[in-house]
Amino acid sequence: MTSASTTITVKPSEDTATTDAARLRPFEPGDLPAAHALSSTLNWSHRIEDWQFALSLGQGVVAERDGKILGTALSWQFGNYATIGLVIVAPELQGQRIGNRMMETLLDQLSPRNVLLHATVAGRGLYERLGFVPAGEIDQHQGVLAAVPALAGREGDRLRPLADADVESLIAMDARGAGMPRGELLRRLFAQERTVVLERGGQAAGFAVLRRFGHGHLVGPVAAPDFDAARVLISDCCRHAEGLMRVDVYAMSGLSPWLESLGLPRVGGGTIMVRGRVPGRGPAQGGWALVTQAIG
Known part of the structure; x- marks a missing residue:
């Protein structure tokens, strides 16, 4: 990088x-x-x-x-x-x-290199003229939560703080979910406010990063083995911060209705556009939420 x-x-x-x-x-x-x-x-x-x-x-x-x-x-x-x-x-x-x-x-x-970006409606025409093609959608959710219920995960799963021994495996996990290697980015994110790790069968199986961004806090990236695990990780992050919360998720994730039920309405989003080869990424590969709409 x-x-x-x-x-x-x-x-x-x-x-x-x-x-x-x-x-x-x-x-x-x-x-x-x-x-x-x-x-x-x-x-x-x-x-x-x-x-x-x-x-x-x-x-x-x-x-x-x-x-x-x-x-x-x-x-x-x-x-x-x-x-x-x-x-x-x-x-x-x-x-x-x-x-x-x-x-x-x-x-x-x-x-x-193959290039990705997230286009607004206003910018999409410019990117199409430059050879970008649509490859999916993202949903931006944002709001102030009064309270977030703790979610029960799969039996045997547990949440714990990030440990030094987790870093390389989480970087590999993120690379699968994002479709590209982002080691230095992840190391920098792990040094910020809070990273929670989902442990399953004694092994790290997912994680979420909570950090300051904009007018409040942002949750992302989120990597998880399944839909329920992604919800548990996001919920835990939301319970550890006050004020404005933001989460940018893949539209295909199915998380949007649940986020709205928590009081995080969809306030925007964008079209995933690619020039070159489309990477394997998103929920099927374990990726649920973005770092930011800019960085991906």
Whole structure:
């Protein structure tokens, strides 16, 4: 997996094109406050810490005009796959192909990897023109829970905190559920607020990560051997945090009705889009909830 020390190369022709619109250049750590301000104008909930986390694990490009950042796009590399997210174009640059130019810059850098992203309705046309095809849907659930009942798991299952000895097996578990190897990402997530492990037959069989994100807490990723185990893990995370909770799940997971019954309504989502080979991922492989819609 790359880090922010590997920067995007912007072609000179792209960097100087349409000088009355914007120039593209690599996303630098010093751009984080401006990127955060840009996402805030669109009512995105990301904290600057969420932007910092995303950039520290990936690389990106910004669109700049008169010294002001008016567009962003980031990418993350995972073996033969990559994901793209945090694609933003300010309203004053809409219709000037800035989003297309930023995407082409990232895709040139990511070739020949297979690339995934989660598209809004507004962005889907752009991605289709760049060769992405739909491969599923995700549901974003968010709300404030008054109380979450403890769920009884399968007989013999137990929940426990993460242990050092679990890390490599959980990374392998996540790779199956996400369809790509994300070792460094998982290690960074495990260092955050809380990871709960589902033990079955004396072995780690699932896990969920709870951490601060946006205006509250986010649960994800979640890996589990079955639907009921995924519910037990998510429920446990919800009982260990107060205030706004968010969970982004695969629509095919069947978790949405249950999440809504807890007081977490569906407030958004997106289309999973892929350029290249579609990875095996999702509930059938043990993956139930995303890290974020941006990273996947």
